[in-house]
Amino acid sequence: MARNKTEPKSDLLQGTLDLLILRTLSLGAMHGWGISQRIQQISRDVLQVNQGSLYPALARLEVAGWLEARWGVSENNRQAKFYSLTPSGQRRLAVETENWERLSAAVGRVLRLAGQEGS
Secondary structure, eight states: OOOOTTSOOOOOOTTHHHHHHHHHHTTOOEEHHHHHHHHHHHTTTSOOOOHHHHHHHHHHHHHTTSEEEEEEEOTTSOEEEEEEEOHHHHHHHHHHHHHHHHHHHHHHHHHHHHHHHHO
């Protein structure tokens, strides 16, 4: 189901962008624009990653040793930097996924309990 283009986009919690990038790259190497498009597509247009957030995050993850980058040619025949997960990045993805699932479950519990107390 397509979202209405006028609906507001959701802001990401701090650290969530890193997790989304790591997860997206777990599918294979990808250039920056491709990463942002994949996140937008999979989230059904709820999440849009702007360039001003994406490239600093990619640089930060590369410095941390969780990503490696190499230059290549994109599908539209342009030079692009392709990012892929390192073994350390794969381990980090597992940790961040576990943290996210724990946080999400905790927020869900609070929302359910808060709803029961208010009725």
